[in-house]
Amino acid sequence: MKTQELFSILEQHQDKSLLFEYAPNSFAGANYHITEVKHIKIDAVDCGSQMDSWNETIIQLWESPLEIHKTKYMSVLKALGILKKVGKMKSYDLDAEVKFEYSNTSFHTAQLFVNEFKIEDNKLVIQLRVEKTDCKAKELCGVPETIVNTLEKTKEKVEACCTPDGNCC
Structure with missing residues (x-):
C-alpha cells in the first residue's frame, strides 16, 4: 500500500x-x-x-x-x-x-x-x-519461476550464472 x-x-x-x-x-x-x-x-x-x-x-x-x-x-x-x-x-x-x-x-x-x-x-x-524475500533477477540469472525444470537443468543454469564471468552475484 x-x-x-x-x-x-x-x-x-x-x-x-x-x-x-x-x-x-x-x-x-x-x-x-x-x-x-x-x-x-x-x-x-x-x-x-x-x-x-x-x-x-x-x-x-x-x-x-x-x-x-x-x-x-x-x-x-x-x-x-x-x-x-x-x-x-x-x-x-x-x-x-x-x-x-x-x-x-x-x-x-x-x-x-x-x-x-x-x-x-x-x-x-x-x-x-510479512512478505517473503525474492530474487528480482530470476530471468536474467536463469532461475525458474516455478520448479518445472529437472534438478540437473536448474543446477546447470545456476552454475553458469555464478561463474566469475556470469551476470549474477
Whole structure:
C-alpha cells in the first residue's frame, strides 16, 4: 500500500479506533504507540547486477510496558494527527510503499506490509503481513519461476550464472 492510500483510508475513518493485526488473529496491544516514522530511500543492486531505487515510509509501533492493561485503542484521529505532525517536519513521498515496524514478546521485529484493511464495528483494522524475500533477477540469472525444470537443468543454469564471468552475484 502506498503512503497516500493509507492517509486516505485514515482520513475516511477518523471516528474509529485503530487496530493493527500483525498476524492472523493477532493484534498489537491497545498499549501501542507510534514511536517513529522513517522516510527511507533505498539504493539497491540485485543479484543480476541491476541497480534500483525507491522510497519507503516505515511507521514504528511499540507497546508500552507501563500501559500493559490498557484496553482502549488509539483513535484514527490521534494517529492521523501524529502522522500529519511528522509530515510538517519531514515531507512524505506519498508514492512510497508504507510498512509498519513492530515486535512484541512473542513476535520477532519485522517490517510488515499492509495487506488489507477492514472495518469492524467502530474499528479500523489494518492487516499487516510479512512478505517473503525474492530474487528480482530470476530471468536474467536463469532461475525458474516455478520448479518445472529437472534438478540437473536448474543446477546447470545456476552454475553458469555464478561463474566469475556470469551476470549474477
